[in-house]
Amino acid sequence: QDGQVDDLFIVFEGSSSEDGSHARQLWKSIALLPPLESRLASADIRQRLPVARPQRRGTSHVDDPVPLTVCSERQREDERRRYQAMADQKKEVMALLGRQRQQRIQRERLSAAVKPKNKVVEPPDPETELDKELVRQL
Template identity: 45%
Template sequence: MDKKDKSSVPYLMSFSGSSPEDVEHAKSFWRSLNLHPPLESRLVSADIRQRLRVATVRPKNDELAIECPASENERFMKQAHEQEKADERIKYRALAQQREQVLNLLYRQRAQRMAKEMISRNHR
């Protein structure tokens, strides 16, 4: 292979000693191909997001407006959580009182039964 005719197209190669028909076939073949480098060798790729979005700087008034609803929301959620805790405490206190009442009733019934058994033992 010899490099010929560098003035028309750079890096163009031609075959010396080949028939003009073979040269035309080779030229048409190389013109038809459009070879791209592999994706890894490219510096920039359309498939890969290479840049991060740039954060916008907001004025301080907007920051305060955004923070206020968030703090109101947090305050509301905290109040709701505290209310749920209070309701739960009330429920457990009611259950404890009911349990205490049941235990007192059982104690009284036991005492009455024991008293009746003492009376019946005396009559046997």
């Protein structure tokens, strides 16, 4: 179909058929490609993430210095140590807070004996109330 369409739209009047075929080949060879933005995929742009290679189980490579299981075991052990250190630090902090609380309670008990007790409020004396009222009126 493409040949038929090209023959319909490419016309070389007044030239030999040999010149026409050469011209037709020239125009076909220099046909412009669509702009890069209009293409669905481009060779120079990475469209996909790299695919992980399938892991072979049971076979070890000569160039691998440490097998994968040993590395993962070391990583797990390091993680366990880190979590254990965090747990120990938390226990120390909780113990310190507990000691500080006990000290605060002891200080409050000691100071409770020294603190003045609530004063007993005496009923107002009518004579002093009358004096206060007279002072206000002045």
